[in-house]
Amino acid sequence: xxxxxxxxxxxxxxxxxxxxxxxxxxxxxxxxxxxxxxxxxxxxxxxxxxxxxxxxxxxxxxxxxxxxxxxxxxxxxxxxxxxxxxxxxxxxxxxxxxxxxxxxxxxxxxxxxxxxxxxxxxxxxxxxxxxxxxxxxxxxxxxxxxxxxxxxxxxxxxxxxxxxxxxxxxxxxxxxxxxxxxxxxxxxxxxxxxxxxxxxxxxxxxxxxxxxxxxxxxxxxxxxxxxxxxxxxxxxxxxxxxxxxxxxxxxxxxxxxxxxxxxxxxxxxxxxxxxxxxxxxxxxxxxxxxxxxxxxxxxxxxxxxxxxxxxxxxxxxxxxxxxxxxxxxxxxxxxxxxxxxxxxxxxxxxxxxxxxxxxxxxxxxxxxxxxxxxxxxxxxxxxx
Amino acid sequence: xxxxxxxxxxxxxxxxxxxxxxxxxxxxxxxxxxxxxxxxxxxxxxxxxxxxxxxxxxxxxxxxxxxxxxxxxxxxxxxxxxxxxxxxxxxxxxxxxxxxxxxxxxxxxxxxxxxxxxxxxxxxxxxxxxxxxxxxxxxxxxxxxxxxxxxxxxxxxxxxxxxxxxxxxxxxxxxxxxxxxxxxxxxxxxxxxxxxxxxxxxxxxxxxxxxxxxxxxxxxxxxxxxxxxxxxxxxxxxxxxxxxxxxxxxxxxxxxxxxxxxxxxxxxxxxxxxxxxxxxxxxxxxxxxx
Numbered sequence: 181x182x183x184x185x186x187x188x189x190x191x192x193x194x195x196x197x198x199x200x201x202x203x204x205x206x207x208x209x210x211x212x213x214x215x216x217x218x219x220x221x222x223x224x225x226x227x228x229x230x231x232x233x234x235x236x237x238x239x240x241x242x243x244x245x246x247x248x249x250x251x252x253x254x255x256x257x258x259x260x261x262x263x264x265x266x267x268x269x270x271x272x273x274x275x276x277x278x279x280x281x282x283x284x285x286x287x288x289x290x291x292x293x294x295x296x297x298x299x300x301x302x303x304x305x306x307x308x309x310x311x312x313x314x315x316x317x318x319x320x321x322x323x324x325x326x327x328x329x330x331x332x333x334x335x336x337x338x339x340x341x342x343x344x345x346x347x348x349x350x351x352x353x354x355x356x357x358x359x360x361x362x363x364x365x366x367x368x369x370x371x372x373x374x375x376x377x378x379x380x381x382x383x384x385x386x387x388x389x390x391x392x393x394x395x396x397x398x399x400x401x402x403x404x405x406x407x408x409x410x411x412x413x414x415x416x417x418x419x420x421x422x423x424x425x426x427x428x429x430x431x432x433x434x435x436x437x438x439x440x441x442x443x444x445x446x447x448x449x450x451x452x453x454x455x456x457x458x459x460x461x462x463x464x465x466x467x468x469x470x471x472x473x474x475x476x477x478x479x480x481x482x483x484x485x486x487x488x489x490x491x492x493x494x495x496x497x498x499x500x501x502x503x504x505x506x507x508x509x510x511x512x513x514x515x516x517x518x519x520x521x522x523x524x525x526x527x528x529x530x531x532x533x534x535x536x537x538x539x540x541x542x543x544x545x546x547x548x549x550x551x552x553x554x555x556x557x558x559x560x561x562x563x564x
Numbered sequence: 565x566x567x568x569x570x571x572x573x574x575x576x577x578x579x580x581x582x583x584x585x586x587x588x589x590x591x592x593x594x595x596x597x598x599x600x601x602x603x604x605x606x607x608x609x610x611x612x613x614x615x616x617x618x619x620x621x622x623x624x625x626x627x628x629x630x631x632x633x634x635x636x637x638x639x640x641x642x643x644x645x646x647x648x649x650x651x652x653x654x655x656x657x658x659x660x661x662x663x664x665x666x667x668x669x670x671x672x673x674x675x676x677x678x679x680x681x682x683x684x685x686x687x688x689x690x691x692x693x694x695x696x697x698x699x700x701x702x703x704x705x706x707x708x709x710x711x712x713x714x715x716x717x718x719x720x721x722x723x724x725x726x727x728x729x730x731x732x733x734x735x736x737x738x739x740x741x742x743x744x745x746x747x748x749x750x751x752x753x754x755x756x757x758x759x760x761x762x763x764x765x766x767x768x769x770x771x772x773x774x775x776x777x778x779x780x781x782x783x784x785x786x787x788x789x790x791x792x793x794x795x796x797x798x799x800x801x802x803x804x805x806x807x808x809x810x811x812x813x814x815x816x817x818x819x820x821x822x823x824x825x826x827x828x829x830x831x832x833x834x835x836x837x838x839x840x841x842x843x844x845x846x847x848x849x850x851x852x853x854x
Contacts, residue, residue: 217680218780225681352825379825383784385775388574389819389827396567409682409776416774420693420702421570442684442776445691 207250208243208510210235210500211270212493213281213291213302218258219382220407223433224283226486227305228253230493231280233476238497244504251497256282258382260290267291271298277512278303278504280496285309285354288320295319301503301516305496306489308431309354310362313536313543321519321544323495323531324455327359330430331366333550334453337564338370340552341451345373345399347425349390349414351406352379359405359430375399380410387414391421401426408435412442419446429453436553436560437485447555451563455528457551458487459560465529465549473527495526519544566698567820573696575816576809577705580712581767583808585785586792587719587801588763594799595736595756597656601663602643603764603789604782605670610636610765611772611781612674615683618773625688629711629769636765637758644757649750667786675779682776708770715766716805719759723801732756736799764789788831795835797845807846810834 212231215224235249243249252274254266263282270276271294278301282288285307295302296317304312304322308330313322325333346367350356360377367374375397378390394402402425404414411434418427432455439447456470457463458477464470473494477487499522504510507518524531533544552563585607592600613635617628647666651659689703723729734742735752743749768782775781792811796803811831818830838846 217675219778221680221778222682225679379823381825381828383780384827385771385781385784386574386578388578389571389816390824392567392570392574393820393824395570409778412682412684413775416702419691420700420705422693422695422700442682 206247208245208247208504209250209252209274209276210497211267211274211276211279211281212251212253213256213263213266213270213279213287214253214493215258215283215287216253216255219409220258220284220433222408222435222438222486223306223489224256224258226435226483226489227283227493227496229477229480229482229486230473230490230495231497232493233473233480233490234494234497234501237476238501244501245508245510249497249501252276256287258284258287260284260287263287264290264294267294267302271300276300277510278500278515280305280493280500283307285312285358288312289354292317292320298512300512301519303496303499303519305492306433307355309358311354311358313545314538315543316538316541317543318541319516319543321499321533321546323499323526323528323546323548324432324492325548325550326545327355327362327430329547330359330432330453330550331362334363334430334552335366335370337552340563341401341426341428343367343372343401343426345375346401346403347375347394347397347399348377349387349394349402349404349406350377350379351382351410353382355431356405360403363403363430373399380406382406382410384410385413387417388421391417391423394425395421395423399425401428403428403430405430407433408438412439415439415443415446415450426451432456432550433489435485435488436555438483440555440558440560441485445558448558449555451552451554454488454551454553455548456488456491457553457562458484458491459553460562463551463562464527466525466527469525470527491527495524495528495531498526499524499531569697570699571816571820572813573699573701575813577701577709578816579809579812580709580716581771581808582788582792582812583716583805584712584763584767584770585789586796586804586808587716588760588767589789590793590796590799590801590804591719591723591763592757592760593793594801595732596648596753598648598757599656599660599663600757600760601660601667601786602670603760604784604786605667605674606636606640606761606764606782607768607785608674608777608779608782609639609670610768611777612678612683612768613765614769614772615678615685615777618685619683625686625773629766632769633762633766636769637762639765640761641754641758643761644754648753648757652753671779671782678777678779680779682778684776685773687773702774704774708774711770712767715763719763720801722759728752728755784828791831791835795838795845797847800845800847803845803847810846 256263280303283306288307308327348360350360427450434452461470502522503518507514529549535542536545554563613632617623693700731747792807796807814831814834819827
């Protein structure tokens, strides 16, 4: 083999490698950064299932820009450190032009500097801390409500409930503390007395000390903000310590069916603020979309309890699809610019973004709907 | 006053399981000089076995508990035979690295087998709590406390009033002399590790129906067990038992009266304070394991 034929061999090899990577780009890659293991794994898995349903639906109707969608799913292990590692891997190794994530406000806030560093947009599907959209990160587009929006929306329905004095039990992170701050402000604004705000570590299992303090503070209502696993423990332990306050959960991640299954009678009469009520999909703003999603979820044999979280993944991926189609490009910046103009009919309702944060560096924020449900006789009922 | 009594009751109940966890770990350290990093995973294993027997196979709750503890003993014996026996004369760093590896492998196996989603176990106890004056406690916690105390006393009896216990104490005092006196050192090591593991699995199986079961549940427990053992003095049986109660009281009252957000920190702050004044732990001066 002479020098030229060697060179030709190398060139052919290189060309086939390039062709190989071009083939890999025949899909539209979307990064998904969710807690699939660890303290809030149930929720992260449900969101991911919802995202898969959206991707399959998109692919069944021809994909995006004529290419099939490929979800690259990374586990952030329910901690902010791994959420950052997952984001970096998705951006640098998988070269995704857009991501969805990262469930908890704490994980999302940890990931946000990476979005700035690499210039990749992220649709935030669950996190509710106000900080996310006001910190001047122009790569963040949130479809879930902020704690403030949730508190204001709940405040409009306050007349339905007899609340004279409320206490809080919240997970000790950006989500929990943010919810406690916003709901406290709303309640005080309505002339309602606020007693104690007790916090718990996300991994804490024994909440007896907090419950004893809440009991000692008195009050007729207890607002609880945490994931469904810890909520299960909290409800059981309220019963054990005879805490007889009206329990209201915030954040939309309470999966009432899972509570009925795992907390049993301890979940009775608890009230839940949700962003999708799969028991009554006909009441959703776009019933046909909500009913179709619920049917597909059930057809796949997924846990019905996960629907209140799963819809977030569906709406998130549908929002990204709309942005890529509108941008007609797989460039991260073009997708970011297109996100500002999307008008998506989602399961929660109409999704579009308003500007929040410092001028010139605004983040996108959607204005979602909320639903109130309660647990009566081991079944979920509308509380509106 | 009601709040104080409720906190004291909660701490006492919690202290029982902390003591159980501490004793399992301190025995292994005292007799084998091994830092058992798989302790938290044996706790998780006990919890999952409880789930498997009660919720998957539909076994009777109490029989399930016995089976889960028995399998914990067996897993402990297997770890000793497969991993620790070949490393008997290896240096402490090597053994520690192998145990860290075993910890990660066990946790990932549990994650792979049971997925990351938490599981819940039904109990035969009534949901309405036991009410004593102004305070209340659930029947399942009372059961856990009673069983934990019985196991602590049982372990103490085993160490002090049986031939096996005498051999364990002899091995602890001087391995080579004990071997010369006819003590089967290998058997003692396997029995000790199995017993320590069984206690961790028992704590997991007992607490699983009160809490929920998930693969990383052992991490926080392992950290607390180490804290209890250091607090009580490495290798000291009653030190670990009392250390368990001290940690529970520190956490409960710290969270109740100072800040619930720093509940886990309270115990560790107390440990730092104690170690400043007694660097070998509270009870290390006395005879260990006996």
